[in-house]
């Protein structure tokens with residue numbers, strides 16, 4: 001253990017019995033000296049760095065005994081993110097995501113290059129426009145058929161709206177399958193469930209499906225239905241691919257069609273690889289966006305003055321407010337600023353793991369202004385601590401304050417904002433997510449005033465307590481809101 005700490009220069013940080021990367025740590029709540037728990041980097045944000053006086057800290061654990069590095073230093077992070085071959089992705093941590101087939105997220109080296117070359121061009125301007133149009137349609141369908149244009153609508157957990165909404169969006173813009181809030185209940189011939197249910201089950205129960213062995217999936221009614229959902233989704237995807245391959249070529253802008261086209265030109269992807277990659281778009285793009293939208297709405301409810309500024313801004317830039325178009329996105333600067341500020345404060349992915357492929361060093365400055373050199377032995381896991389960076393006061397003034405205005409000027413530090421990672425392995429769906437978020441928020445804020453649900457049991461709650469309650473998180477696959485009860489009042 002001491003040797004492990006010495007190998008990374010005795011730089012201070014976290015010391016625990018159980019490593020954060022071991023499966024065991026997922027089940028042990030945060031206990032000093034024993035385990036960090038799952039959301040430690042979000043819980044601590046920059047505080048440990050401030051206490052220790054370094055922007056690079058170490059994690060040393062006894063089981064397994066290995067040192068790790070956690071970075072909140074923008075220059076060191078830029079180096080790690082830019083030089084992919086020096087700091088590759090530890091793909092062993094992602095094997096579970098290959099459940100549906102080999103894919104871009106779980107690969108490295110030549111295999112990743114091949115996937116990226118085929119997948120990157122599928123995120124086109126035309127696809128973004130489709131994302132916009134589908135989001136507008138899905139929001140109108142929500143207002144008309146679910147909320148029935150009522151004056152007051154209360155939702156006990158706003159995730160119950162954002163999760164289906166983002167699922168419908170990825171279904172339409174990803175697979176070309178349009179879903180509506182109330183429709184989609186007919187099971188097609190030769191299937192045992194609807195596409196909507198298969199999609200819902202596969203995205204909701206991803207974690208138990210990955211953790212439980214096949215025999216355990218057969219034990220209860222519920223796990224059998226989960227397994228069926230995954231099998232059905234695979235069958236639906238295979239059918240979609242076969243249909244498109246057989247039928248006459250039609251101009252389509254969804255990701256699956258572009259992936260098929262790109263795959264047909266040159267070095268193609270096998271059906272398994274096609275399914276693996278389209279499934280990973282679904283997983284990577286659905287929950288991350290849904291959770292970020294929850295945090296955005298909760299912050300707007302907690303900060304009514306910011307919400308009013310946003311409402312006035314949207315009204316002022318959209319002459320025909322009720323039918324915003326994709327071409328108007330560049331005008332909606334404050335909507336984007338609110339979304340960015342939410343991503344800074346509540347990044348969906350809190351740790352981006354990398355591994356050093358060589359013996360190297362990082363230089364950083366401690367609080368006394370001295371340069372400190374941190375040795376990094378080959379094979380050490382080097383993690384990018386996203387909340388650590390996003391709350392680092394060297395880059396963000398009053399980082400704990402919700403201030404969307406900081407993203408309206410052009411002077412914010414791009415290297416200190418990495419919710420979508422950056423460099424060669426940056427998120428492929430960034431524009432997709434930004435487009436859907438701007439459309440979702442614009443539509444909602446224009447029609448409804450967002451407030452926190454008033455409940456008698458919380459009548460005497462202080463603002464700080466209310467904020468703490470509403471913004472409570474757990475870390476599952478991504479940073480997840482626990483319960484956000486909101487009331488929407490028609491404007």
Ligand code: HEM
Nearest residue numbers: 281284285288289348349419420421425427428429432433
């Ligand atoms: C707010 C929403 C989103 C956030 C915060 C986000 C964040 C990220 C981050 C941090 C990574 C790097 C992960 C790593 O290196 O381990 C990533 C990768 C990726 N994301 Fe996103 N993402 C979002 C939405 C989307 C959407 C909508 C899609 C697709 C429709 C998508 C597709 C991908 C893909 C394919 C990669 C892998 C890129 C590669 O390894 O080359 N993401 N995302």
